Amino acid sequence: MTDLPSSLAAPALFALLCWWFGTGAILWLVRRPPAAFRRSLVLFSTLLALSLWTTQQSMQAQTVANAYLGFASVIVMWAWHELAFLTGWLTGPRRVPLTPGAHGWRRFGESTRVVIWHELALLLNFGVLLAMQQGQPSHVALCTFAILWCMRFSAKLNLFFGVPEVGEQYLPRHLAYLGSYFRKGRLSAFFYLSVAASMAVWVWIVWEVVSGRVVVSTGWVLLASLLGLAIVEHLIMAFPTPMQKLWGWAMSRSAAAERVHP
Template sequence: MNELLAPALFALLCWWFGTGAILWLVRRPPTSFRWSMGALSVLLLVSLWTTSISMHDHTVGSAYLAFASVIAMWSWHEMAFLTGWLTGPRRVPLQPGARGWTRFRQSVQAILWHELALLANFGVLLWMQQGQAGHVAICTFALLWCMRFSAKMNLFFGVPETGEQYLPRHLAYLASYFRRGPVSVFFFLAVGLSCAVWAWMVWQVSSGVATITTGWVLLAALLGLAIVEHVIMAFPTPMQKLWGWAMEKA
């Protein structure tokens, strides 16, 4: 039981605390952003080093190290985006009445630098992975990116709960790129596919096809949490209930 419960709880703690820490930091005075980004930039460099170490083998410790390192790495990207330091070349609201290709193009322009930074980070991980035995880090980053991409596309196509009220004041213009409305076909496809992958991962272990490993449980738990985040976009769920300590403004 411990081989399932411990990594699942670890993933839950990383998700809950990591999200809360970023929400808390971006609600500090803007003058604090440079210090936050400086500290997280150091953490980013350290996480790249620890990720490299974790890739050397398949031990339980290396799985935890890989997962925590990527969460730290991802936090840098989240903070860089939410502080407005790394968003895109377009920093104004969506053109009124924009639809179709125009809306899509302007939406991409609003987050382009952030997306390119994520791709560059993934490229670095691919380079580091060459000839290494452990794959937990690169799989964790890929999973985070896929589910983040799905969330962004759902905000583009439309969901009832866009979460625009939680955007920092300096990024309030991004709310104009969200579409509030009934869930789209894409939502059902994305959530359905995610649930199918999660069920397959559970079946692989329960049927004995795959051996239970710490990395496998960490990834399955993270995917489950990402599915929960998607469901939250379809139903009103005040974030204060999960991160009340982080949502208070400075």
């Protein structure tokens, strides 16, 4: 029992730091002058290739080290996708604001064309991980990617259906047109459904341990923490949140860089 708090705290803190630092790093990089995008993409593409190898290594045994390795490897993969999207390199064939007055299927079609290449890249990455997972005992990496993808897709749908805080002010300048695709308004029924479903899954994961059906492991804590943080990101869309206080080191310096390099 004396080891339980430390077994929970260390991986939970690791997940929190990956979420906080990874988000801040991407916010900073995509607000640098466009000339720096190529260097950033080359660096992260190299890290992406390395992360595929380390992910495969992490799947080969259920150990504490492999749980951390698999989780961190997928965070690096995800960072590549976010960087590729937010630099404007991998978005979609449509790169203009939403047609004024568009609604219904037309709005859905235009919204899809804005991000379709990025969504296909994520699905391709997930397919690669599924192929790598075959016959391997550790599922931390695959589950990490699945949580990130599902919760990101849920967030996108919430921005489509409507939330009070769409966060368009945090888009880099070259992607400002994406803000026109967000619907700012009252919380939709989908928001309540998506948050309730996510929280139900999180409670179930925790209950499996509390009831003794699952033994606490590093991988379990990492995944539970990541899902909890993703739920918090959803709740941020419902309430005004000063993001600068979370990522001030990235936002303030990035904003200054954008003013210097319009």
